[in-house]
Amino acid sequence: MEDAIVGIYRLQETTDERVSTSELAAELGVEPPSVSSIFSRLAERGLIDREPHRPVALTETGMKVALQLIRNHRLLETFLVECLGYGWEEVHEECDRLEHHVSQRFTTSLESFLSNPETDPHGDPIPDTNLDVPTESNLVHLDTVDEGTTVTVQRILTGERETLEYLASRGLEPEDTVTVEERTPIGLLVISTATGQPRLPTETARQIICSHT
Incomplete structure (x- = not known):
């Protein structure tokens, strides 16, 4: 379900709009009925705002979960490119797997080791320790x-x-x-x-x- 939370965040990040079943299904590469089941579980846990026949949006709690995973992912991508010689085009899938298995202590130490980067190799902003995201404009x-x-x-x-x-x-x-x-x-x-x-x-x-x- 964490992948679904991150998927909703990524879709909301660029459009600032609620996310439909079909949109998340395309983002995750699954069938829409699977997403409907995921939405039900996320709503039960208070992670999304869901109403009948309407797209969903992350709640404040869901947003915090998403931002922590995004922070993990983008710091890991930066580490793999800067320190382990990965190409920027090949780290996304690797970090999709790793982002679920690191602690906040680890990412805080990794951030310091990397000299507090503001963006990852794809130019995506990295949430800070408070899960605030650097502002982008123009x-x-x-x-x-x-x-x-x-x-x-x-x-x-x-x-x-x-x-x-x-x-x-x-x-x-x-x-x-x-x-x-x-x-x-x-x-x-x-x-x-x-x-x-x-x-x-x-x-x-x-x-x-x-x-x-």
Whole structure:
């Protein structure tokens, strides 16, 4: 059920909206009936606000559980990349497994060892010891950027390894600068990076958060 709590948080994090059964099913890669059962158990434990025929949202208690897991996950990702030589595109699945098995004492020590990072290798903000999340402002999704505009990549929202590997190979990592060149009639976004001009599906571009340079 912890995976479901984190899934709800991730969906709410970028939209600030309640989460439907179908949305969480897609996020977790399961069938909608399984999510309905999960929602019932989470509601019984006071972790989500649930009403009949409406999407759900995390309660204050559920949010604290989610933020602790997110903190664990993002600190672990940072450690694997900075200290163990992992690529930023390959740590997400590893940390999905590890995040459930570390203590608050461990993550506090890990945070200090890493010199208190504010973001993980994907640019995602790391909640602090009080579970407060650093404030972000003036950020835009790449798919909304006007043609001819240059922006700096700040965050990559997707955790899918194949997508992350593709983005890394095309010069689309946090802190990279890109220019939107064209929107094609079939819905592809043509951009210029340091390594070429990849064409991104709109859904992929929507997963890239940027700031104006």
